[in-house]
Amino acid sequence: IRTLFEQTFDAAQDNFSELIEHLFPGGRGRLRLLEPTPKLVPVPMATAPDSDAPAAAPAAATEADEADPDEPGDDGAGIEIEVTPAGKASRRLSLLSGGEKSLVALAFVFSVFLARPSPFYILDEVEAALDDANIDRFLQLVRRFSDRAQFVVVTHQKRTMDAADVLYGVTMGSGGISKVISRRLPRSEQDPLEPTAAA
Amino acid sequence: IRTLFEQTFDAAQDNFSELIEHLFPGGRGRLRLLEPTPKLVPVPMATAPDSDAPAAAPAAATEADEADPDEPGDDGAGIEIEVTPAGKASRRLSLLSGGEKSLVALAFVFSVFLARPSPFYILDEVEAALDDANIDRFLQLVRRFSDRAQFVVVTHQKRTMDAADVLYGVTMGSGGISKVISRRLPRSEQDPLEPTAAA
Amino acid sequence: MHLKSISIKGFKSFPDRMNLVFSPGVSVIVGPNGCGKSNITDAVLWALGEQSPTTVRGSTMQDVIYNGGAGQKPRREAEVEVVLDATGSAAAEQFAEISIRRTLDRDGHGSYHLNGARCRLADVIETLADANLGGDMHSVIGQGKVESIVLSKPRERRLLVEEAA
Amino acid sequence: MHLKSISIKGFKSFPDRMNLVFSPGVSVIVGPNGCGKSNITDAVLWALGEQSPTTVRGSTMQDVIYNGGAGQKPRREAEVEVVLDATGSAAAEQFAEISIRRTLDRDGHGSYHLNGARCRLADVIETLADANLGGDMHSVIGQGKVESIVLSKPRERRLLVEEAA
Numbered sequence: 001i002r003t004l005f006e007q008t009f010d011a012a013q014d015n016f017s018e019l020i021e022h023l024f025p026g027g028r029g030r031l032r033l034l035e036p037t038p039k040l041v042p043v044p045m046a047t048a049p050d051s052d053a054p055a056a057a058p059a060a061a062t063e064a065d066e067a068d069p070d071e072p073g074d075d076g077a078g079i080e081i082e083v084t085p086a087g088k089a090s091r092r093l094s095l096l097s098g099g100e101k102s103l104v105a106l107a108f109v110f111s112v113f114l115a116r117p118s119p120f121y122i123l124d125e126v127e128a129a130l131d132d133a134n135i136d137r138f139l140q141l142v143r144r145f146s147d148r149a150q151f152v153v154v155t156h157q158k159r160t161m162d163a164a165d166v167l168y169g170v171t172m173g174s175g176g177i178s179k180v181i182s183r184r185l186p187r188s189e190q191d192p193l194e195p196t197a198a199a
Numbered sequence: 200i201r202t203l204f205e206q207t208f209d210a211a212q213d214n215f216s217e218l219i220e221h222l223f224p225g226g227r228g229r230l231r232l233l234e235p236t237p238k239l240v241p242v243p244m245a246t247a248p249d250s251d252a253p254a255a256a257p258a259a260a261t262e263a264d265e266a267d268p269d270e271p272g273d274d275g276a277g278i279e280i281e282v283t284p285a286g287k288a289s290r291r292l293s294l295l296s297g298g299e300k301s302l303v304a305l306a307f308v309f310s311v312f313l314a315r316p317s318p319f320y321i322l323d324e325v326e327a328a329l330d331d332a333n334i335d336r337f338l339q340l341v342r343r344f345s346d347r348a349q350f351v352v353v354t355h356q357k358r359t360m361d362a363a364d365v366l367y368g369v370t371m372g373s374g375g376i377s378k379v380i381s382r383r384l385p386r387s388e389q390d391p392l393e394p395t396a397a398a
Numbered sequence: 399m400h401l402k403s404i405s406i407k408g409f410k411s412f413p414d415r416m417n418l419v420f421s422p423g424v425s426v427i428v429g430p431n432g433c434g435k436s437n438i439t440d441a442v443l444w445a446l447g448e449q450s451p452t453t454v455r456g457s458t459m460q461d462v463i464y465n466g467g468a469g470q471k472p473r474r475e476a477e478v479e480v481v482l483d484a485t486g487s488a489a490a491e492q493f494a495e496i497s498i499r500r501t502l503d504r505d506g507h508g509s510y511h512l513n514g515a516r517c518r519l520a521d522v523i524e525t526l527a528d529a530n531l532g533g534d535m536h537s538v539i540g541q542g543k544v545e546s547i548v549l550s551k552p553r554e555r556r557l558l559v560e561e562a563a
Numbered sequence: 564m565h566l567k568s569i570s571i572k573g574f575k576s577f578p579d580r581m582n583l584v585f586s587p588g589v590s591v592i593v594g595p596n597g598c599g600k601s602n603i604t605d606a607v608l609w610a611l612g613e614q615s616p617t618t619v620r621g622s623t624m625q626d627v628i629y630n631g632g633a634g635q636k637p638r639r640e641a642e643v644e645v646v647l648d649a650t651g652s653a654a655a656e657q658f659a660e661i662s663i664r665r666t667l668d669r670d671g672h673g674s675y676h677l678n679g680a681r682c683r684l685a686d687v688i689e690t691l692a693d694a695n696l697g698g699d700m701h702s703v704i705g706q707g708k709v710e711s712i713v714l715s716k717p718r719e720r721r722l723l724v725e726e727a728a
């Protein structure tokens with residue numbers, strides 16, 4: 001019998017790999033669950049004075065070090081993200097570009113969403129680092145998932161407006177007072193953001 | 200006789216107010232130098248047991264608190280930035296919008312640049328949070344100042360390309376190898392980014 | 399369940415009552431820099447119980463009260479009401495709608511109301527948990543915050559999934 | 564003074580030698596996400612003596628060495644050379660050009676060269692200071708870093724001005 005966390009994580013794991021294939025065509029990615037490792041507690045032992053092997057090092061040491069080398073107190077339990085864009089070798093997430101990092105973060109958020117949707121999502125300028133092609137890939141996902149949750153997307157970019165069912169235009173008037181007008185947008189049968197194949 | 204810092208700061212101060220007028224039409228802003236305040240060191244004194252006035256509180260206490268309420272160890276010496284966009288009341292910088300914060304930061308960088316230019320500036324996606332009108336205001340400054348320093352602007356936005364003397368197009372090829380091709384752009388006499396009035 | 403409407407008064411750049419109605423599907427909020435878009439995001443976060451002023455860009459929570467402008471006096475109180483349409487949701491045993499309202503005045507006195515009845519923050523949190531809107535509001539990604547998911551520690555991401563689960 | 568050219572080899576996404584010539588005025592570097600633009604920014608920072616791997620998005624400094632890709636082996640060493648055109652500058656008493664070259668290999672062994680002669684980091688820093696390129700490279704604003712100036716403490720901004728002065 002699996003915990004609710006494990007069920008959710010398993011579903012998120014499958015979703016994540018699929019979403020990375022959509023957002024990084026030709027690329028691949030996965031989520032990995034790092035198991036908690038026993039804490040390495042230095043234990044005074046009767047070791048030879050010139051021995052320099054750490055006294056309390058179980059086999060899992062390497063993984064605990066990898067999990068969080070900066071924090072020896074970390075028990076290493078956590079979710080690791082691995083992504084390899086097309087044609088590149090797998091490497092540290094931190095080396096990814098600004099746009100690539102945004103895509104990875106969005107893939108993670110959506111993979112959890114698909115496993116356990118919240119009723120609504122508010123995304124404020126999440127596409128700021130994305131180029132036009134990646135904005136389109138992101139918006140395709142928003143359109144695709146909009147039957148399962150409500151999405152409120154805040155943006156200053158025109159391209160993102162095309163994904164809306166309803167548009168809210170905000171302006172700042174005198175006195176520093178914001179004013180909002182809304183308009184429902186007709187969505188055509190042929191939606192440039194929605195691929196004709198069943199998504 | 201003033202220190203080099205004071206001379207630089209005075210010049211930056213004048214520049215900042217002017218730059219804010221350009222970037223926030225109808226708005227105003229200034230840099231303020233906070234003088235170092237004597238540290239408040241609690242001194243044991245023979246005070247009445249029911250007195251609750253702090254024992255070591257010189258007149259400057261209020262300013263030290265304002266300078267950095269979170270860090271009692273801070274001597275309060277620093278540069279404070281105040282900006283009031285058109286029609287709004289002056290308030291905390293933190294409440295400004297993402298785009299407004301970017302403009303304030305750029306005004307600060309340029310105000311120091313005008314006081315003491317470095318030979319070159321590399322600006323990587325600094326306009327990501329700016330709407331089109333603000334990108335234009337920013338690019339006007341870059342063009343205007345390009346006779347005093349070399350600017351290398353990294354961007355994924357097309358609008359910014361129009362400000363270039365030389366364009367460098369980067370692409371990622373197989374094996375994860377970046378390739379660069381460059382092209383000099385003719386700049387016409389009538390430059391949409393350069394106002395005809397002497398700037 | 400979805401966000402049905404939000405009513406903002408005295409909060410940030412909305413000194414006078416402003417009602418916004420939302421529909422299911424995709425809503426896009428657009429406008430130039432500084433016009434008030436993220437203030438709407440902050441209003442939702444705040445009404446749903448945000449405890450940290452810095453998350454809504456203030457240094458004290460009173461910073462969210464409309465502070466005046468050209469020809470306008472500051473307001474003395476901020477109020478935001480969020481109405482969730484709960485039809486078809488497990489949380490909707492009694493109500494088709496769930497209304498959460500929060501207020502705060504200049505002296506720092508505030509209140510929460512659930513469907514018009516005064517309540518505590520804990521009651522709001524419990525109601526949201528039933529609606530699968532977790533304590534950390536992981537379903538709201540604030541401006542500039544998207545990359546933090548990639549830069550965060552593995553342990554923090556686990557918490558995100560545990561909360562959703 | 565201005566940046567005259569940069570030569571990148573084995574650094575990040577530039578496994579084979581890549582030379583870029585710059586002119587005075589405004590240069591704009593464009594391209595899609597992940598193509599290598601910010602890697603060029605990192606190369607300049609790194610050649611001019613950056614000491615913190617996180618500033619160039621690594622966790623160890625060896626992370627900047629080209630790590631391989633489809634059909635490509637990793638390289639064993641990274642090298643970046645920055646040439647400054649010093650004509651008309653106070654720093655140009657002897658040379659019309661100042662060349663700064665940095666290398667690093669997989670074992671963590673590195674070197675600095677100033678105009679072809681091996682030197683220490685301190686010599687590079689001193690040369691840059693004469694050219695008004697301060698220790699903190701405040702003239703380079705990295706991706707996602709522009710707002711930090713507004714969020715920084717007053718004391719940090721003062722340091723920025725002091726360094727420029």
Ligand SMILES: Nc1ncnc2c1ncn2[C@@H]1O[C@H](COP(=O)(O)OP(=O)(O)OP(=O)(O)O)[C@@H](O)[C@H]1O
Binds near residue numbers: 156328436461541
């Ligand atoms: N308490 C307050 N009283 C009055 N105005 C406020 C208050 N708090 C914030 N504001 C104003 O709201 C504006 C910021 O609005 P907001 O962050 O919503 O902009 P935005 O539309 O998201 O812009 P951007 O596209 O740049 O992110 C600021 O100019 C700020 O002065």
Ligand SMILES: Nc1ncnc2c1ncn2[C@@H]1O[C@H](COP(=O)(O)OP(=O)(O)OP(=O)(O)O)[C@@H](O)[C@H]1O
Binds near residue numbers: 096100574602629630
């Ligand atoms: N040591 C390395 N070896 C090989 N490739 C690397 C190395 N370090 C980084 N890269 C690759 O460089 C790419 C990032 O490049 P860069 O940050 O320059 O992109 P960018 O053009 O700035 O994109 P964006 O517009 O998204 O900011 C990543 O895909 C990363 O995998």
Ligand SMILES: [Mg+2]
Binds near residue numbers: 296
């Ligand atoms: Mg905003």
Ligand SMILES: [Mg+2]
Binds near residue numbers: 097098601602
């Ligand atoms: Mg980049």
